[in-house]
Amino acid sequence: MIIAIDGPAASGKGTLARKLAEHFDLPHLDTGLSYRGVAYALLEDGAPLDDPALAKAAANAIDLVALDRDLLSAHEVGEAASKIAVMSEVRRILVEKQRAFAGNKRGAILDGRDIGTVVCPEADVKLYVTASAEARAARRFLEAGEKGSGATRAQILEDIVRRDERDTGRADSPLRPAEDAHLLDTSEMSIEQAFEAALGIIEDVSRAS
Numbered sequence: 220m221i222i223a224i225d226g227p228a229a230s231g232k233g234t235l236a237r238k239l240a241e242h243f244d245l246p247h248l249d250t251g252l253s254y255r256g257v258a259y260a261l262l263e264d265g266a267p268l269d270d271p272a273l274a275k276a277a278a279n280a281i282d283l284v285a286l287d288r289d290l291l292s293a294h295e296v297g298e299a300a301s302k303i304a305v306m307s308e309v310r311r312i313l314v315e316k317q318r319a320f321a322g323n324k325r326g327a328i329l330d331g332r333d334i335g336t337v338v339c340p341e342a343d344v345k346l347y348v349t350a351s352a353e354a355r356a357a358r359r360f361l362e363a364g365e366k367g368s369g370a371t372r373a374q375i376l377e378d379i380v381r382r383d384e385r386d387t388g389r390a391d392s393p394l395r396p397a398e399d400a401h402l403l404d405t406s407e408m409s410i411e412q413a414f415e416a417a418l419g420i421i422e423d424v425s426r427a428s
């Protein structure tokens with residue numbers, strides 16, 4: 220079984236993907252980390268974020284399953300990732316590696332922006348997880364407070380809106396729901412409620428097939 224989960228930043232798709240992977244005992248790939256890994260390598264080298272040759276080399280060097288979530292979780296790395304993610308050369312390399320992961324014979328859960336549309340268009344179940352920009356900013360604000368970051372809620376909301384624009388507006392593989400994706404709006408849901416709702420959708424799809 221392949222489960223594709225897409226959605227904008229801070230929609231809750233990552234947490235949901237991890238919980239579903241645990242529930243179904245399936246390998247899970249957070250594809251945002253692939254783009255973050257490339258961005259991090261360029262930032263570490265002091266390299267520009269808009270040089271396709273350098274970005275391609277960094278993408279070729281990435282081992283998707285060896286990426287360190289803690290190292291790559293910084294806000295600036297996410298911003299930089301969305302800048303390098305507009306380059307088709309980079310996407311081609313990372314998508315190929317992501318498809319190899321999805322080819323695991325036990326199945327897999329992948330989350331990102333283009334899983335249902337580009338990486339795994341044949342996925343058994345596609346979820347598109349959204350939440351209002353305000354709800355997503357409120358979640359990030361809480362997380363940021365726990366980490367001691369000084370960003371205000373308004374700054375976080377501004378960042379989220381900008382990232383949404385970049386991710387939905389790019390020419391190659393923009394963020395959008397696949398035609399056959401099931402929409403899950405988590406604005407008013409707890410993590411547990413979102414998990415139960417996703418489980419319900421997956422069970423319905425499995426029963427129908």
Ligand code: C5P
Nearest residue numbers: 250251252254297300301304331332333
């Ligand atoms: O999900 P996360 O915030 O870690 O992703 C960082 C950035 O990587 C996104 O804003 C997006 O631009 C890019 N990305 C992408 N395609 C994916 C996953 C992430 O373009 N499948």
